[in-house]
Amino acid sequence: MKKLVIIPAYNEKQSIIFTVEDIKKNAPDFDYVIVNDCSTDNTMDICRYNGYNVLNLPINLGIGGAVQTGYLYAYNHGYDIAVQFDGDGQHKAEYLETMAECLVGKQLDMVIGSRFIANKGFQSTWLRRIGIRYFTLLIKLLSGKTITDPTSGMRMCNRKTIEMFANEYPRDYPEPESTMRLIRHKRKIEEVPVEMRERQGGVSVMSPLRSIYYMVKVTLAIIIERVR
Amino acid sequence: MLTTKFQIILIVGIILLLLFILNMIRKRKLELKYSLVWLIVLVFLLVIACMPEKLQEIATALGIYSPVNMIFFLGFVFSLVIIFVLTVTVSRLSARIRRLAQIVAMMNRYMGEEESDGESEPVKADDRYNIEAD
Numbered sequence: 011m012k013k014l015v016i017i018p019a020y021n022e023k024q025s026i027i028f029t030v031e032d033i034k035k036n037a038p039d040f041d042y043v044i045v046n047d048c049s050t051d052n053t054m055d056i057c058r059y060n061g062y063n064v065l066n067l068p069i070n071l072g073i074g075g076a077v078q079t080g081y082l083y084a085y086n087h088g089y090d091i092a093v094q095f096d097g098d099g100q101h102k103a104e105y106l107e108t109m110a111e112c113l114v115g116k117q118l119d120m121v122i123g124s125r126f127i128a129n130k131g132f133q134s135t136w137l138r139r140i141g142i143r144y145f146t147l148l149i150k151l152l153s154g155k156t157i158t159d160p161t162s163g164m165r166m167c168n169r170k171t172i173e174m175f176a177n178e179y180p181r182d183y184p185e186p187e188s189t190m191r192l193i194r195h196k197r198k199i200e201e202v203p204v205e206m207r208e209r210q211g212g213v214s215v216m217s218p219l220r221s222i223y224y225m226v227k228v229t230l231a232i233i234i235e236r237v238r
Numbered sequence: 239m240l241t242t243k244f245q246i247i248l249i250v251g252i253i254l255l256l257l258f259i260l261n262m263i264r265k266r267k268l269e270l271k272y273s274l275v276w277l278i279v280l281v282f283l284l285v286i287a288c289m290p291e292k293l294q295e296i297a298t299a300l301g302i303y304s305p306v307n308m309i310f311f312l313g314f315v316f317s318l319v320i321i322f323v324l325t326v327t328v329s330r331l332s333a334r335i336r337r338l339a340q341i342v343a344m345m346n347r348y349m350g351e352e353e354s355d356g357e358s359e360p361v362k363a364d365d366r367y368n369i370e371a372d
Contacts, residue, residue: 065343
């Protein structure tokens with residue numbers, strides 16, 4: 011069974027080596043591909059120098075476009091499982107095997123790594139947690155399904171979902187929206203408790219203004235997804 | 239309500255604009271698909287400029303008090319329609335560009351595989367963008 015880790019990277023020079031070595035060491039069954047989303051720092055050089063498998067986007071596509079590139083790669087190369095894995099070192103590769111077992115064992119379409127089941131590790135700031143709770147509530151209201159960590163960027167998909175994401179994936183802030191989409195298509199989703207770290211370098215793209223845009227955009231996207 | 243002088247200026251202006259657009263299409267600077275709506279509007283304006291008395295009739299038929307109001311209203315609606323069509327076009331274009339960029343990234347990857355069989359030393363990390371680093 012071919013398994014791929016998709017690592018979207020935008021200006022991750024401080025953490026990309028850490029991330030890839032973590033995967034090589036703690037999830038040796040997985041292949042990986044870095045998607046360099048037109049970084050303005052030397053992320054690409056670092057990847058080349060270390061001989062990493064990297065796709066270099068010629069223009070900046072945003073997180074959605076970058077991750078979709080990874081799914082496209084997974085689809086074209088016949089991978090059975092693909093998992094998104096942040097390039098900033100937040101995610102722990104040791105959980106990938108557990109997630110894969112869950113995905114295959116229960117024949118699921120997607121497994122989300124959730125911080126809020128075991129409530130261990132880095133729990134994000136309280137303001138963000140409120141935002142995440144809100145999306146949990148919104149998805150629950152609209153679909154009846156509880157997703158404790160709808161914004162988690164650690165998500166593992168089977169072949170069917172890889173194909174779906176390769177064809178159509180939201181442009182920015184894609185996680186809650188695409189989760190809703192899967193639920194609407196009656197795909198089976200489950201969450202697995204994981205621990206996350208604080209980011210190991212780089213800066214978050216979130217600012218107060220962006221947060222407002224994020225909340226409004228994702229709320230609308232989820233509602234539209236519901237009536238689509 | 240329209241002096242003959244102004245009417246002539248209008249008609250000449252519209253015809254010049256029409257020729258300008260047609261010439262751009264001829265030179266393939268404008269795609270017929272997107273300029274069609276402009277051509278239609280210009281022809282409509284030309285008809286109005288030739289027979290301004292029709293304006294009053296149309297306004298009355300639509301139940302609008304004065305022809306001037308109707309002109310402003312129609313102009314506004316028309317502008318909105320064009321802007322909306324452009325938004326749709328931009329959305330489609332950005333989706334296409336996105337897919338193209340993804341395919342370019344992958345093709346570069348395959349080409350790199352064939353080329354990187356040895357010789358050239360890889361660029362050392364931190365050597366090239368020292369100024370930007372930190």
